[in-house]
Amino acid sequence: MDINQRDSFxxxxxxxxxxxxxxxxxxxxxxxxxxxxxxxxxxxxxxxLLFVVGIGIPxxxxxxxxxxxxxxxxxxxxxxxxxxxxxxxxxxxxVGAAFMILAFYTVVAGWTLEYVxxxxxxxxxxxxxxxxxxxxxxxxxTSRPVIWFAIFMLMTLGIVIAGVKNGIEKYTKILxxxxxxxLIIISIRSITLPGSSQGLKFLFYPDFSKITPKVILEALxxxxxxxxxxxxxxxxxxxxxxxxxxxxxxxxxVTMADTLIAVLAGVAIxxxxxxxxxxPAAEEGLVYKTLPVIFQQMPGGYLFSxxxxxxxxxxxxxxxxxxxxxxxAYFSEELNMSRKAATWLGTISVGVLGIFxxxxxxxxxxxxxxxxxxxxxxxxxxxxxxxxxxxxxxRTFAEISNEGVLKARLFNVYLFLVRFIAPIxxxxxxxxxxxxxxx
Ligand code: PHE
Numbered sequence: 001m002d003i004n005q006r007d008s009f010x011x012x013x014x015x016x017x018x019x020x021x022x023x024x025x026x027x028x029x030x031x032x033x034x035x036x037x038x039x040x041x042x043x044x045x046x047x048x049l050l051f052v053v054g055i056g057i058p059x060x061x062x063x064x065x066x067x068x069x070x071x072x073x074x075x076x077x078x079x080x081x082x083x084x085x086x087x088x089x090x091x092x093x094x095v096g097a098a099f100m101i102l103a104f105y106t107v108v109a110g111w112t113l114e115y116v117x118x119x120x121x122x123x124x125x126x127x128x129x130x131x132x133x134x135x136x137x138x139x140x141x142t143s144r145p146v147i148w149f150a151i152f153m154l155m156t157l158g159i160v161i162a163g164v165k166n167g168i169e170k171y172t173k174i175l176x177x178x179x180x181x182x183l184i185i186i187s188i189r190s191i192t193l194p195g196s197s198q199g200l201k202f203l204f205y206p207d208f209s210k211i212t213p214k215v216i217l218e219a220l221x222x223x224x225x226x227x228x229x230x231x232x233x234x235x236x237x238x239x240x241x242x243x244x245x246x247x248x249x250x251x252x253x254v255t256m257a258d259t260l261i262a263v264l265a266g267v268a269i270x271x272x273x274x275x276x277x278x279x280p281a282a283e284e285g286l287v288y289k290t291l292p293v294i295f296q297q298m299p300g301g302y303l304f305s306x307x308x309x310x311x312x313x314x315x316x317x318x319x320x321x322x323x324x325x326x327x328x329a330y331f332s333e334e335l336n337m338s339r340k341a342a343t344w345l346g347t348i349s350v351g352v353l354g355i356f357x358x359x360x361x362x363x364x365x366x367x368x369x370x371x372x373x374x375x376x377x378x379x380x381x382x383x384x385x386x387x388x389x390x391x392x393x394x395r396t397f398a399e400i401s402n403e404g405v406l407k408a409r410l411f412n413v414y415l416f417l418v419r420f421i422a423p424i425x426x427x428x429x430x431x432x433x434x435x436x437x438x439x
Pocket of ligand 1 (some may be wrong): 022023024025026027028100224225226227228229231254319320322323
């Protein structure tokens with residue numbers, strides 16, 4: 001395909017908004033708090049932050065570099081940059097991960113729509129904390145989650161079919177800043193609840209005795225999941241970034257925004273969890289069981305509840321489109337399908353898997369755990385190895401510095417991380433976490 005025919009992001013802000021839109025989503029607001037709750041709080045946060053900086057930024061920048069230099073989808077990029085070599089399998093694994101993630105992620109996104117609906121009809125009103133918790137559990141036993149799932153898949157399809165600039169970029173630019181604002185307001189309400197300080201302590205005070213190999217692996221998996229790295233989403237988005245943009249700067253900005261939102265979600269949720277006596281390890285229902293209780297306790301709760309769940313759905317859709325785009329770009333460029341056919345085929349096949357994920361908690365858990373904690377770290381490992389040891393210093397520097405136009409002052413630090421620190425750290429955490437080695 002001719003490079004000039006490819007769609008691209010129109011502006012610097014558009015690039016950051018789209019990539020941050022992919023990164024920021026249910027991973028930050030739904031997954032991060034409950035995984036942190038299950039893995040001991042402050043100590044998890046500390047390990048998480050270390051991984052975000054030391055591994056997350058280098059992997060993200062490597063993905064942008066691969067995508068922008070090849071101008072192709074996740075599989076095609078490796079074929080183009082390493083012809084005849086097995087590196088393309090990293091892309092194939094990424095496309096596989098995209099199917100798995102989209103299937104369970106869109107189920108959770110569907111729950112969000114139910115909560116929008118409940119907010120509209122004022123369904124939480126007058127309910128106790130216990131009743132709100134039961135509402136979530138009952139809802140999951142009905143067929144409603146599957147219907148919402150299907151609706152959410154179709155919303156995703158609608159945006160992706162419209163293309164990169166007129167679909168993805170247009171929506172993310174406006175909606176992400178509003179989400180940040182509302183999260184700040186909810187956090188303020190949460191920390192001003194009586195008894196909230198325990199929650200802040202849980203979130204920020206590291207108790208090192210809680211750190212186990214599994215906690216460390218969960219932190220790594222969460223970092224990959226939240227930053228949308230390790231499976232070619234940002235290779236694909238990188239291929240739509242224009243040659244004049246600053247990749248390093250983009251990676252750092254996106255990572256900072258993503259981390260800020262995750263920590264803010266923690267600040268919104270944990271003080272309330274402790275103030276209301278909800279167990280912090282309330283699994284995947286945590287956000288859905290706590291936040292409606294907070295909304296009941298604040299002036300204007302009706303409005304906040306509505307706004308919050310609408311924005312959560314928006315944050316989710318800017319992520320689901322980025323996952324679907326991995327599949328669509330692959331189908332359309334490598335298998336020569338039209339964009340329209342590729343989008344429909346992707347949607348339908350994910351749809352089938354998602355129905356299982358929606359009805360069966362087991363399938364849901366397997367997809368959730370395997371994608372985040374296994375496929376993404378393994379994918380990330382090969383991505384940094386590719387850049388560090390195959391693509392090499394010269395070509396990587398040329399891409400990151402825009403052929404010498406930018407100074408890229410931290411390039412040597414980046415290369416060191418990519419060659420040594422990130423691969424060794426990922427390999428150790430991974431093997432230790434799945435129990436293959438012990439130290
Ligand atoms: N990063 C997204 C979130 O936190 C989820 C995601 C994972 C998107 C992997 C793309 C790829 O919600």
